[in-house]
Amino acid sequence: MKSRTTTAHRRSVQVTAVAAAVVASLSLTACGGGSGGSGGSGGKVKLSFSWWGDASRAKATQDAIAAFEKANPTITVSTQYATFGPYNQKLATQIAGGGAPDLMQIDWGNQSQYAQSNTLLDLAAGPGAVDISGLDPKFAGSGKEGAKQVAIPFGQATQSFVVDVTKLEALGVAVPKAGWTWDDVATFGAEVKAKSGGKLYGISDPGTTWAAFQSWLLQQGKQLYTADGKLGFGKDDLTAFWTMCDNLRKSGAATPANQTATLINGPAEDPLAKGTAAAEWDYDSIFASHAAATKDKLQLVPLPTIGGQTGMYAKPSMLLSVYAKSKHPKEAAKLLSFLVNDKAAGTALGTSRGLFPNTAVRQQLAATATGNDKVVADFEAANASQLAATPAAPPKGDGQLITLMQRIYGGVSFGQQSPEAGAGSFMQQAEQILGS
Template structure:
């Protein structure tokens, strides 16, 4: 396997030779972007991401490392929370002013890729090491065969357990991978053992990812290859109704969760378990203050199903209108491929998706737990789902909001299903 920096250096040298030859004939290009990367040209790139202060500190450290190698490329970095992030990107897209390099999500691949707002990364292939990714992970950033983004890492859906709470009340941990009925029974046992001081978990029917797992156990997906919903109103109704018994005193009341928002029930130590992506362990440790958190496989009613998948949703992309595509590609490559990125981020952006980034990661503590968990569920990992539909982010939020409204008793399941499909019909056209 070639090392991407070696390839970039060779490309830069060739570009320099070409520029020299052109200059001698009076035909030198007027800018670095039109004549290849010029290591002597001063370039400024706008880079943005969503996240918290911890992620910002890590990016700042990575940019500092990057500038030791590329002092001519100045990175202007900014960040915000997830909802505000995408609102701003939509405004920028309408005005043609997207950042040069930006943290991206596969949920928006159709929305930004189809209208040509993202750079085809193959056009700057001399500056990016694609071979460091397995095909299945590299393909998560492809749409109709075009490579628009690359993943920073990947995760798998998991059940998190607060080991401190379980030890305090002498409760046996959930073993993972049982039926949903058995998981609900375990949650009920926790709520009973603590006298309601801590609940067994959160209503898992609020999360579209849990619905996705159920559909995949049945051989389906949330959406189809041609960008439509992959489930019926009856299937959604059945799923939301399946949580009714748990909402009756087993899982934490939604009204309690509203009081501590945006911290989750698990992060706020109101629950002993919660389901989410495996890379959330660092955030959960920080929010809860727990000394120990375990990850186990989520429930399934079909142990032979390939319901889980390597979710590489957090990606990096380049704007199609950047004035410095080569420099942007060099920085993108550094974020997704460099050993320095592996060392600085560990698994906080997902388990490293590229072999070169993984080589720099020191998998200790929580990072090692994530690696062990991913290995433990390898037999349940199936093919990645189709590229998310346009507007998937909005549909995911609608699903969650309606699930919370059901929990508050503000809406019936039937009305929630009708509202979801009405919203979907508008978003999907």
């Protein structure tokens, strides 16, 4: 999905020039420039705000917006939303056509690209200045491109293993504990496989997951990308990771290729929901969706370690940016600040986007959290001290590497290619994608 968005966008940029010429030659005067949905009437400022998500997030967002409008009677906010894939296609079109919303939720993978085309307003100073003193500076830094603060994280997620406690208890297998190693994963998987009579695998094979590979690199003090947006690892690293996954799969500790292939479809269709894997790598912000897809009791466990390092970090599950051409940058920044700092926003939003950005409000919310929210809040609190520094935003092309990883490891897991040969072709294609 993401890669399609990226290519569509690139194509869009090329035709923008043509579009601009057409529009100029028509010299239409009606309703010129600016952002979509702007224009004040009767002293009221009308803002547009777009985001992606499902229906439960729509409800939470509307409540937060209502709280903002109540506190700021001179501003009305119209929201627009769609689900992740379509949302990004629509946003790319809006940006290329010069009609993006005043405030928009963006994916971390698109941040560099939009920042380079000067689509995002600087939020550190000027009319769009937002107070982010209440956020962890390391985490807030994820929205920086060079010296500019182009986005503010709108929810914190952390890497984890989601574990099916009900199934493990039924088999008499102990739930993995913090500090477990990749060797423990192999023993754990083998035990699950043996005790279930081969019906249940230990974990969903993490070999297709780009972010799981990133965690594995961080555990060894390596980076996925260099500071200038090139690959930060070598062919040997990827070969070692895939060989480890290959062995897990061959020994029966991880799911076979045909089941691993369903991982890309989201929590409702993956091996954990289908009851064929006892644990699965994912962000803790997805926990509620995993819980909704099964009747079993689930729990979050920190990642397996290498040398005591978990490689987990505070990742922005999504970010908020103000459109550079917005007619009301001040009001848009005000809404942004409300959504990431205000207690009322935090209460309305819950954990539908991950943990609340403002740390003081986050702690207040954690104290009263229940159900799935409590599981996530407790997990984050327990691991806060273990987190590695948040890396810089991924470069343009990151989305394509995610799908490249899925495709090539797919071939490896179906036995068409050795891990080493797969890693070789991955490196070659990845360098081309990032070089362009």
